[in-house]
Structures are given as structure tokens and as C-alpha cells.
Amino acid sequence: MKEIQSSMAGTVFQILVGEGDSVSKGQTVLVLESMKMEIPVDSEQDGTVKELKVAIGDFVNEGDVLAVLA
Amino acid sequence: MFNRKGQSMMKKILIANRGEIALRIIRTCKKMNIETIAVYSEADADLPFVKQADYSFLIGPSPVVQSYLKAQDILDIAIKEGADAIHPGYGLLSENAHFAKMTEEAGIRFIGPSSSIIASMGDKIKARKTMIDAGVPVVPGQESMAEDLESAVKFADKAGYPVMLKASNGGGGVGMVRCNDEQALTQHFESTKKRSESYFGSGDLFIEKYIPNAKHIEVQIFGSADGEIYHLYERNCSIQRRNQKIIEESPSPQLTDTARSHILKAAVQAAKAVDYRNAGTIEMIVDESENAYFLEMNTRLQVEHPVTEMITGIDLVEWQIVTAQNIPVPITGQHQIKENGHAVEFRLYAEDPVTFYPSPGELTKASFPEGENIRIDFGYEQGNKITPYYDPMIAKIIISDETREACLMKAEKVLDEVSIEGVKSNLPLFKTVLNSESFKSGHYHTQSLQQMKKGEN
Known part of the structure; x- marks a missing residue:
């Protein structure tokens, strides 16, 4: 199982993929908001989004799992 | 230490901030013979403000919640080191009423308005109500x-x-x-x-x-220790990305004298309504028919304050410190605050000029031209890292000249000589703006940058 983790603490600002979508390496899957910045989180591998672990507005810490890829 | 009038003078100030603004505050403190204490996170250990302060203390790991937002830890250092005052800069704890209150209660001066003013303006719904009651038009x-x-x-x-x-x-x-x-x-x-x-x-x-095609115009306000409220003219901050300013200028182009004097008057009225002290900014939205509406008040020094300093010749940080000592600012009336020429500021960010996403990394090269009426507020030195933990602003480039036309021509030359390597920056975007019809004519608004990027203007 492959996971997409948060690179830093922040608030989930945008989610750009849905469960079941296929994503490729380097694709931005969601955008975090922190310190007035929007920070993209990219997938590190190809795969299909099996589960989204967060919703818009959630606060996440560095290392939290944001999505699970199959 | 006392001055000639017997008022007690500050000897040591703790700066609860980082980067360029910490350095900028250190500069004025040095001029005033005041010692400075810097506090810094692990990520910032190599930054110039840490070296240039007289004393520096590591406060914690890189994320702001573990360092620059640790109000009690910062206050403890101020107490232990015998600081007379804390300057909060902008962002971070600067508009945190609780921190201002803790500081006041510890017998240390908070360089800014009182905690109650910060609280009343920080709640935007309450601030709107206060302004309506004071007869100031609100959106x-x-x-x-x-x-x-x-x-x-x-x-x-x-x-x-x-x-x-x-x-x-x-x-x-x-x-x-x-x-x-x-x-x-x-x-x-x-x-x-x-x-x-x-x-x-x-x-x-x-x-x-929502007000379409609006200008974002703000007025620099100053509340002196004797209760007088002054304005230091306006700044047009309508070139924005994601509702955040990247280019500011003063005076604002394309504003009739009638509208301008109305805006300045409304801003003074707004500051009087809360019996404001120290530096503050009244932000307004101005619609196509030049109706001005109160948006919010920022109860601190603004990022873009150098634009105002360039045209008025006033050191706002010096005025802030004087006011925190309960000494009136050294003027006898509004007429003594004069504006000379035109100034523009560009906020240089380590970010992708197209997506506006931050682009952290090592600043392998950073060089800026020097010259008369060119001011570079730069918080790093070559070889420093722009880390992902904080706002990725690299520097502020401020240029002034006698007229807007001369100022913008000079700006283009100055920007051509700026060289940044190692990180992506929004430098190319400034050229797009300077060459756009809407910016050249001064008829620009808060959506103009998006339109320029699409090549619509």
C-alpha cells in the first residue's frame, strides 16, 4: 500500500483528486494552506486513489497520511 | 537612562520576528543607541538578523508554533534579559492581543497599540460595527x-x-x-x-x-502619545495575487483629489474612533465611482511601510519606539508631514511566477543594484536557505523618484539588475506588470494581475 503524506503542518485548502482517480508521479493531489502560502502536495508514484483521509478544512501535521494509493 | 526632559529612555528591545523585518528594526535601534535581542528558530540560525542583533537566543525548532509563536518563551527571554520593550514586527504575534496583554502585564512595553485595541480590530465583525458607529462607511x-x-x-x-x-x-x-x-x-x-x-x-x-474592479487603498495612520492622530498618506496595493499584495505605490495613481482627501479624512476618523496609538493602517476598498469603504484595520507595522517612509522621510519604526516610550512624535501638526515624489515597492518572493507556489531552496546568488533612492530590505545573504517554514519573501525592492513616470522607468532599470539564482522567483512577473497598459495608466484594480497574466491587458 502506498501513502501520500503531508510535507508540513497546515490546513487542507483544496483536494484535486477523487477516490478512484488514477494519479501519476509528480501530479499535485491536494493543496495545503500554511503561513499565508498554498503548498502543493504531489504524488510520489503512479497509482489509483484508494482512499482520501482528509477533507477540506482539516488541520494536518507533518507526516500525516493524506491519501492512500492502490 | 533619561533624556533631557527626564523621560525614561529604552535601552534594550527584543524583536519577536525574523528575516528582513527583524533586520529593519535592528537598523533603527542602532541609530537610536538601543540594544537588540533576536530570537530565532533552528532554521534561521544562519540568517543575518541573528548575527546583527546584540544578543540572540534560539527559541525552538523550525515550525512557527514551536518557535516564533511561543509567546511565553519569548516573553521569558525578554524578562530575563531585561528588555524594556518587545517589537513584534508584522505577522506572527504582532496582532495577537493575548501576547500584547501578557507583555503589558509583565511590565514590558509592547511596541504597538494596547491589547484592547488589537482585540477590537482583530474581530472583523466587531471592527465593522465600531466603524459604522463612528460614521465611517464600511463595505x-x-x-x-x-x-x-x-x-x-x-x-x-x-x-x-x-x-x-x-x-x-x-x-x-x-x-x-x-x-x-x-x-x-x-x-x-x-x-x-x-x-x-x-x-x-x-x-x-x-x-x-463583492465590489468589482476595486482599488485596494490603505492609509498609514499614526497615533501619537499625546492623543493626536496623523495620516502619512495612502498606498495603492491593488496588484495582488491570492488577495495578497505584491506591488504597492504611493501616492495612488488615478485617484481624484476629492476622493483622496475624503479617504485620508475617513481613515483619521476611523483611527480616532478607537483612540488609536502607534502605527496602524486603515485598509479601504475604493469602487469604480470612487466610493471608499472600510475593510479592516491592521494594528501593526505593514510589510509595505517603506513606500511611505520613502515619500515622507519619516522613520516609522523610530516613531513607534518613541510612542512606546510615551513621548509624542516630533511634529506639531499634520502640515509637517509632507510627501515628496513617488515610491513603489516590489515584493520579491521565492515562488513560481505562474502557479505562485513557494519555491524554497538555497539562495546561491542574490544581487541587487545600489543607488540613490533605491532601498533593498533583504533578510538573507547569499548562501542562505529559503526554508519552507515561513513566508517565502526574499526581499523588498523599493524605488522612488520625483514623478510616477520617472519612478517606474527607474524601477524597470533596477529590476533588470536584480539577479536571483537557486530558487524560482516572481521577478519576471514584475516586468509583465510594468509593461501592462493598466499599470502604466494607473487604472488598475485587484483583479488586474490575473488579467495581465492571461495577456488580457
Whole structure:
């Protein structure tokens, strides 16, 4: 199982993929908001989004799992 | 230490901030023979402000919640080191009423307004009410918070779309979303509420009417220790990305004298309404017919304050420190604050000029031209890292000249000589703006940058 983790603490600002979508390496899957910045989180591998672990507005810490890829 | 009038003078100031603004405050302190204490996070250990302060203390790991937002730890250092005052800079703890109060209660001066003024202006719904009571026009909107989606929709129907959905405790362009119709409002309501809860600690929202093609004009205000309120003219901050300013200029182009004097007067009136002390900014939205509406008040020094310093010749940080010592600023009236020429500021960010996403990395090269009427407020030195933990602003480039035309011509030359390597920067974007018809003519508004990027102007 492959996971997409948060690179830093922040608030989930945008989610750009849905469960079941296929994503490729380097694709931005969601955008975090922190310190007035929007920070993209990219997938590190190809795969299909099996589960989204967060919703818009959630606060996440560095290392939290944001999505699970199959 | 006492001055000739027997007033006690400050000897040591702790700066609860980082980067360029910490350095800028150190500069004025040196001029005033005041010692400085820097506090810094692990990520910032190699930055110039840490070296240039007289004393420096590591406060914690890189994330702000573990370092620059640790109010008690910072205050403890100030107490232990015998600081007379704390300068909060901008962002971070600068508009944190609780921190200002803790500082006041510890017998240390907070360089800014009182904690109660900060609290009253930090709550945007309350601030709107205060201004309405004082007779200052505000953006048409809700007088109380939108309890739920239903009341928000009801209000938006009455006001007419588009509307702005905003967090009451938000500010600085964060926690607001434009909704073009009921569907958009419905879609954004819960997520905006949730985001402002995690971001600002309160999910209170309110609705304002969206004003199209508006100029964002703000007035620099100063409340002297003797109770006098002065203005230091306006700044046009309409070139924005994601509701955040990137280019500011003063005076504002394309503003009639009538509108201008009305705006300056309204700003002074707004500051008087709260018996304001120290440096503050009244932000206004000016519509196409030049109607000005109060947006919010920033109870601190602004990022773009150098634009005002360039045209007035006043050192705002010096005035802030003087005021914190309870000494009136050294003028006898508004007429002594004169404006000379024109100034423009460019905020150079380590970010992708197209997506605006931050681009951290090592600043392998950073060089700026020097010269008369060129001011570079730069918080790094070559070889430093722009880390992902903080706002990625590299430097502020401020240029002034006698006229707007001369100032913009000079700006183009100065920007051509700026060289940044190692990180992506928004430098190319400045050229796009300078060459656009709307910026050249001065007829630009808060949506202009988006249009320029699409090549529409």
C-alpha cells in the first residue's frame, strides 16, 4: 500500500483528486494552506486513489497520511 | 537612562520576528543607541538578523508554533534579559492581543497599540460595527455573524451576488472566498468555516458584498502619545495575487483629489474612533465611482511601510519606539508631514511566477543594484536557505523618484539588475506588470494581475 503524506503542518485548502482517480508521479493531489502560502502536495508514484483521509478544512501535521494509493 | 526632559529612555528591545523585518528594526535601534535581542528558530540560525542583533537566543525548532509563536518563551527571554520593550514586527504575534496583554502585564512595553485595541480590530465583525458607529462607511455586509448557511444565503440574496465569505478572525487575505452564486456559497460555507476554525481558532463567518474592479487603498495612520492622530498618506496595493499584495505605490495613481482627501479624512476618523496609538493602517476598498469603504484595520507595522517612509522621510519604526516610550512624535501638526515624489515597492518572493507556489531552496546568488533612492530590505545573504517554514519573501525592492513616470522607468532599470539564482522567483512577473497598459495608466484594480497574466491587458 502506498501513502501520500503531508510535507508540513497546515490546513487542507483544496483536494484535486477523487477516490478512484488514477494519479501519476509528480501530479499535485491536494493543496495545503500554511503561513499565508498554498503548498502543493504531489504524488510520489503512479497509482489509483484508494482512499482520501482528509477533507477540506482539516488541520494536518507533518507526516500525516493524506491519501492512500492502490 | 533619561533624556533631557527626564523621560525614561529604552535601552534594550527584543524583536519577536525574523528575516528582513527583524533586520529593519535592528537598523533603527542602532541609530537610536538601543540594544537588540533576536530570537530565532533552528532554521534561521544562519540568517543575518541573528548575527546583527546584540544578543540572540534560539527559541525552538523550525515550525512557527514551536518557535516564533511561543509567546511565553519569548516573553521569558525578554524578562530575563531585561528588555524594556518587545517589537513584534508584522505577522506572527504582532496582532495577537493575548501576547500584547501578557507583555503589558509583565511590565514590558509592547511596541504597538494596547491589547484592547488589537482585540477590537482583530474581530472583523466587531471592527465593522465600531466603524459604522463612528460614521465611517464600511463595505455593505452583515452586522453579525452568519449563524448558518441559511442565514448566509438569505443575506447574500438581499445584497446580490457576488459576495465575499469571510472569517471574522481572518485577515491578510486568508480565510476569504468569493462566491458568485448560491451554489458557490453553499459549496464553500462549511469548508471555509472549518478552515477558519483550524487556522484562526474561530469559525465565525460573515458576508460582504463583492465590489468589482476595486482599488485596494490603505492609509498609514499614526497615533501619537499625546492623543493626536496623523495620516502619512495612502498606498495603492491593488496588484495582488491570492488577495495578497505584491506591488504597492504611493501616492495612488488615478485617484481624484476629492476622493483622496475624503479617504485620508475617513481613515483619521476611523483611527480616532478607537483612540488609536502607534502605527496602524486603515485598509479601504475604493469602487469604480470612487466610493471608499472600510475593510479592516491592521494594528501593526505593514510589510509595505517603506513606500511611505520613502515619500515622507519619516522613520516609522523610530516613531513607534518613541510612542512606546510615551513621548509624542516630533511634529506639531499634520502640515509637517509632507510627501515628496513617488515610491513603489516590489515584493520579491521565492515562488513560481505562474502557479505562485513557494519555491524554497538555497539562495546561491542574490544581487541587487545600489543607488540613490533605491532601498533593498533583504533578510538573507547569499548562501542562505529559503526554508519552507515561513513566508517565502526574499526581499523588498523599493524605488522612488520625483514623478510616477520617472519612478517606474527607474524601477524597470533596477529590476533588470536584480539577479536571483537557486530558487524560482516572481521577478519576471514584475516586468509583465510594468509593461501592462493598466499599470502604466494607473487604472488598475485587484483583479488586474490575473488579467495581465492571461495577456488580457
